[in-house]
Amino acid sequence: MSTASNTPAPDQEALPATLAGASHEETLRMYREMLRIRRFEEVAARAYTRGKISGFLHLYIGQEAIAVGVSEAMKDGDRIVATYRDHGFALARGCEPNACMAELMGKATGIVGGVGGSMHFFDRDKGMWGGYAIVGNHIPVAAGHAFASKYKDEGAVTICFLGDGALGIGPTHEGMTLAGLWQLPIVYVVENNRYSMGTPLERTLPVKDVTVRAAGYNMEADRFTVTDPMQVRERLGEAIERARTENRPTLVEILTYRFRGHSMSDPAKYRAKGELEAFRSRDPLEVTKRALMELHGMSEEKLEALDDEIFEEMSAAETFADESPMPDPEFRFKHHYIEDESEAD
Amino acid sequence: MSTASNTPAPDQEALPATLAGASHEETLRMYREMLRIRRFEEVAARAYTRGKISGFLHLYIGQEAIAVGVSEAMKDGDRIVATYRDHGFALARGCEPNACMAELMGKATGIVGGVGGSMHFFDRDKGMWGGYAIVGNHIPVAAGHAFASKYKDEGAVTICFLGDGALGIGPTHEGMTLAGLWQLPIVYVVENNRYSMGTPLERTLPVKDVTVRAAGYNMEADRFTVTDPMQVRERLGEAIERARTENRPTLVEILTYRFRGHSMSDPAKYRAKGELEAFRSRDPLEVTKRALMELHGMSEEKLEALDDEIFEEMSAAETFADESPMPDPEFRFKHHYIEDESEAD
């Protein structure tokens, strides 16, 4: 399976410095992770159109460099708190595609046993702390995680992602107010993919550069257009370490783009002409692939073999999910209340 | 009744330029209005301690110059939307002390028939649009008033007041986001009296100068320490006219001080030593009085006579309220639903 045709003349632009400075091994590792996310979601999208997946399915395609980059910048114990657009983070954190795909199909073998679906991936031990589906309501919760880290003096950092569409809502403001007031070890990352559902940010944000708000919260700020996962690792890495060592919060805005509609039901007809193509030509996945070829001499064949292998993995995940059982009917009574105190952490 | 003893050596400071530029007549008019508010509240406070008033009673004493100044800057059709600390605005807008005092006592003759109490003064025709008791929840409502003005193209401006304690809450952020995004004819005025209940702003605000947030909302900003009502009229007047003529919203922070506790039940023990005295020496009421004496040659006697007259007015309001009947028991069924469409505006 080849993707080369997706990229109109990427070779015209120079490769980003961050990729130039990276080793073959790490470039390949990150490329591989990005590709795994993309192929996972493509397989999921196909399963959706075949009626195997229901509900909402929000694809991360185009934004993968962010999840992979941040994951590389994290230490054990650090945690990601994300929105409903969460598959990429889970996979980047090492969650099993089998469990992820099974979750999308509402199967007992799913990452949360089939109770959550696409929007609610959680894998505590891997630092994947969700998967929240109400816009903005995870922002104060993530501040709470950071609060607990500081309370326990455990040195963990919380990295909380939100969309450009989540900047107006009150809970976002309240969570950031507390993070800034109490100087919590947290990094808030706005993945600005230019749209909240069908609405371009011009119609939702009174200001272009949202990091101007950092001062009002007494946070540090950073803002950049994503080029590749190395860059994300570097830039978020700084903010993460500042949170870890100084308990100093940062508001980061990453300019990115989603190649698909908001969810599977959105044909995304609202895009400006040529917009999608322009962004595709800077697809971080393709840019990273170019680095592998141009800087590290990887052959098309090798890259295709890798792609095939990953496609295999994700197809196997689909089969796994297909063949997994639905939850037992009695399972619906589980996890509403904890009877025994020792079951709580 | 003399208040001279309240003011330790105000004559050491030069009078503000805004007062120096004002006529005798307008200075006296504004002084009179400020004094009316103060005496009204002093009488109310006494009635409260005598058990005639219940519930919450939030006094505006110390902040009067703001209500009087803004009221002077308003045109017919403009409206004030305020918090529970609302007596000053009502009186400045010309609401009857009788009706206001009766409201505090929950009487049928009250400004809202005794259903609202201290926190819910409304007098539509006078531009006194409330009186909201849930912190921050009037901010989007006021944006709605401004939205309607723009929709109807009626040229009215909404001036919405909030406390320093209301800056963190989500509804404030959402209302301001919409006001900035849609460029509504509104002025948001933060009355920063340094405390929200017993908490000094250092413990509630991550940032000192809250007008830095204006940029994030695409609003204009202004910030000043209140000296006298003329100054307030001038500064808010600019913002009001900008709203009226350009549909351009402004975020204003006025540094002020409340001389009493948060409400009658608060002994305000949390103040720093000497803080109250320092602010008293810059009491805009006293400063304006000095201007009347020093710039316009008004005698102590005349001023005392004025004070006596106002004190009489407010005492009479107390008597009026005392003697007013409680609402009829059947009145409790009124105004829950409108049966007839024509009753709605």
Next chain:
Amino acid sequence: MPELQIRQAIRDAIKEEMERDDRVFILGEEVGHYNGAYKCTEGLLDQFGEKRVVDTPIVETGFSGVGIGAAMCGLRPIVEFMTFNFSAVAFDQILNNAAKIHHMTNGQFSCPIVFRGPNAAAHMLGSTHSQAFDAFYAHIPGLKVISVATAYDAKGLLKSAIRDPNPVIFFESEVMYAQRGEVPDEEYLIPIGEADIKRSGADVTLITWGQSVPTSLEAAKLAAEKDLDVEVIDLRTLRPLDEAAIIESVKKTNRAVVAYHGWPYGGVGAEIVDRIQRVAFDWLDAPVLRECYEDLNMPYAENLENIIIPSAERILSALEKVSYR
């Protein structure tokens, strides 16, 4: 009569009221350029422009508050919640402003506003996106609450809601938007507060509303096959409740079941039970039973969701139980 989808009936109601009264406008997420997340506002932006079809950012408290403020100024806002699940972040605006403005201002201001959108479980959306808000809003004095199940009712009641001088909560259903029903060409209004007998019967009264209406009709059909003649009352308005219609039917049948989408504890279902046992105590031959969601958070998995949502079979068995069959 033409057959319309419920979403079209809703769109037509809004359109007609906007044509009739230029104080009426609609605001919410994706209502304009996107033509509505569920296409209930299709074509409105084109017809009325951005002034009256207002796309908002994701700020439910913000735009609910703007609607309330605009209503106080004499406009007639329609606030669309993409789903009522998202009204939870605007709860204070509805509870403390919309429901109270008229009273709190001693009648100086009114709050003629409609909050509308899909409510209750759709299909596999998980616990945060599958909630019925009936119990929350029907509890609050100052509000009117409507829940519609047919295209005809949707249009007639939405038009009444828009004209009503009070704040109205208007519940629709995502999974029912595509259902078709006859809608007359001529203008009509359905009064708020009147239940509708969707099927008359002599043996048991089945009180229902919203998404449970078709399921209840199905259950009645199944019951008929077993010789149980069920009267199906679609409440349509939850607040004020058409107690007279309920009581009249129960006095005839002496038995009642309540079927709806929503959690069991309290809520509209329990209120109906209370009224029946209080007003028609001596007529009751069996306890009133309720079929609604199980008292659980809604899981994503299809099979579990299907168990939790009341099915025609479950309703049937309640009908049989109150009939001591």
Next chain:
Amino acid sequence: MPELQIRQAIRDAIKEEMERDDRVFILGEEVGHYNGAYKCTEGLLDQFGEKRVVDTPIVETGFSGVGIGAAMCGLRPIVEFMTFNFSAVAFDQILNNAAKIHHMTNGQFSCPIVFRGPNAAAHMLGSTHSQAFDAFYAHIPGLKVISVATAYDAKGLLKSAIRDPNPVIFFESEVMYAQRGEVPDEEYLIPIGEADIKRSGADVTLITWGQSVPTSLEAAKLAAEKDLDVEVIDLRTLRPLDEAAIIESVKKTNRAVVAYHGWPYGGVGAEIVDRIQRVAFDWLDAPVLRECYEDLNMPYAENLENIIIPSAERILSALEKVSYR
């Protein structure tokens, strides 16, 4: 046994649990330096310092969310709402996060948190500050809901709530904070979910909770003077409901009245009626009656407020009515 005010019993419960378990901390407006708006946290800042007694800005959603997040990390937060009226702006956090985290994460996370503060009408605070949130929170699966009326119950149940691994809503009453009652020196816990018979009687069951408990006991006294022997059950926990205690009593008395602070439509009152008529249908000699707020926004005026809140006289007349006196 020493007599403590309810506010002191609450303070002692928090203090003891904070001494016992350093994961316990409290956050909210004015809980620290001000010692609590109603002095329920008096002395805690001095004893435990700013790390564990956390003054917050006025951001109910923010600090509720922080509490929830901290609970997910193994801490044991107590969130104080200055009054539950202000929880309306945090409704989504309670509904969509606190109540769902454990389920939604398939048990990977738990949410051991207590939301506490005064609830229902106090005295002349007007419509926005006089609301009972019982109906809203008791409706939600995933939460436990407690409402206390004595110093003894307050301490024993708050300690249990703090130790409970689930999210707990804990209702107090502003007008009852100063009421005194005996509280043992030794540590004790009261299990969540157990009603308490505050007065036993043979003729009518009076089910009540919170602020209506003293009024109900007064009504029972008045009834006794008229030879009506009333059993007063204080529910104490609203969710889960102690159905067994209610039913047992009703099977003995064959009549029941429910008295509480809150609006009538739906809610806990209607739920109790539903359970009684469903489970004890054949034992009931009269319809169950409820005495609660009238279905109105609360006015400020004292005389109107006093009519709207259920008085001992009103409860008495309901007791007489169900006894056909």
